[in-house]
Amino acid sequence: MTMTNLTIATWNINSVRLRWRLIERLLVAAKPDVIALQETKTPDEFFPAQELRDLGYAHQLFSGMKGYNGVAFLSRLPLTRLSGPDWCGRGDCRHLAARLDNGVELHNFYVPAGGDIPDRALNDKFGHKLDFIAEAAQFWRREHKNAAPKILLGDLNIAPLEQDVWSHKQLLDVVSHTPVEVAGLLEWQSAHGFVDAIRYFVPANEKLYSWWSYRNRDWRKSDRGRRLDHIWVTPNLRDNLRSQKILKDARDWPQPSDHVPVTLTLDLP
């Protein structure tokens, strides 16, 4: 039986118009076949489609809006766009779904960051975040009859494990690591039996981050990171998992995003 390698990356690029050239560095470092972007921050008419085609990503799907949000797929393989719900009825660009020719479904998510105060009574943005993840859990529960292999990836804006943040104790009350968010995310994950494909390779007691704030003078020295970017797969892909890479060095690329790319390689029949 011939096996095909698939490398897929997720990256919150924080403006694709400003940083599309960094995708060439990602290409050199990891050669991803498919890239899921979040926070593209541009309406579709300004998406740098030709520039990214010239890098080899002939197949593209993007869904953007002015200033905020925005998700995209760049692919060397053909993609078929799948429809999805209007999350929280807001018309935001936070989810993009597609199917590869081999039947694997790809789901790119950008979960609301949730503002600063972890209390929905005081902060609507936190309420929106909790509603979004609850709606996602519900969506995946309803998808239980869809047996297609799936890869779900994106900026989920929640660091679920104690070693997914620089200090579990100090971040218990900080949006992205509060117990209510973590419970919601794990509920979503279990709603469709998703496997955390990155932690499949890295033991839970090892620190692992994909984001470092811009607000630290020396991000590497202070190392106050969080693992906000995730790749999950359905159990029927567990035996196909081969390797993962979190491109920490990307945090030092010129004019970097505050998130670094996370990549997963699988063997597919």
Add this chain to the structure above:
DNA sequence: ATGGTTGCCGTGCAA
């Protein structure tokens, strides 16, 4: 305890 930075847009807001 506080403030720290960035992008987009327009001098505020979201992250």
